[in-house]
Amino acid sequence: MTMAGSKPPVDYIRRTEEQYSALGYPVYRWVESETPPPWAPVRKPLSESRLGLVASGGIYVAGQVAFHFKDDFSYRVIDTSTPASELRATHFAYDLTDARSDPNVVFPTATLRGLVAEGKLGALSERAYTFMGGIYSSRKVRDVLAPALADRLVQDEVDLALLVPV
């Protein structure tokens, strides 16, 4: 495997194990999927497709309730034309400096609007969905949050979905 950087990618699973072990905490069980992923064929070129966006960087709009840090599995609906000056970021697990300075680093609505203006992307859905990742319970994500977000994207009639975790 070739890598662009001069060092191999950071193995976050191993580093979490090392960190928890050093702190004397039990090992965190990351999700390991036992079955192959589902597959939906792409039916249209990107330039004719309507894209939905889901991001987990803890983005909210001024006026909305912010996320809290203890297994918050709520989500926010954000108009994708919202100017960067009204977007906020809150999260317990990453350095927010750059996301607060330029939300496009974790919530690329301006970038995607630019690609639509260029004709590279057909359209951007009017609504994006955001939540705060780092939800300790994978059961809540699998059984509650994931079906709720999938319902929204189906209702929005998007052709493709871009998922931006942190």
Added chain:
Amino acid sequence: MGLIAREIEGRGIPTLSMTSALSITRSVNPPRAAFLDYPLGHTTGKPHEPALQRSLLLDALTAFETLEEPGAVLELPYTWEEGDAWKDHVMRPDPSAGSGEAADDRTARHDTPQYQTERDRELAQEALASGGCETCVFLSDP
């Protein structure tokens, strides 16, 4: 996010998961992924570099048209910095801090909203007082 990608794809909508954490992505195994080898918090680029943000997101989106095998990961050809020194410090606690809670430098898990600014808190409270926040969706765990 990989679990969410699998759910959405299962409803017939093709997904692309950006990622900067390759080991986690390989473990969850979403349908399609594009790996950007940047520090966490920069999944779609460096701040205030719109040309770079455009280029890497456009490269990533080509994965919709080029990846054909479930679980495939496109590795994007971008490097954060020469030498990648940032990788040496990620989640490595200071060994002199000892062990247990004293050495835990992670953020406390508050259960109240953590606003970016005090003004945001006031705006949200005003909204809640005058009818609520329709775009804030609080799910119940059955």
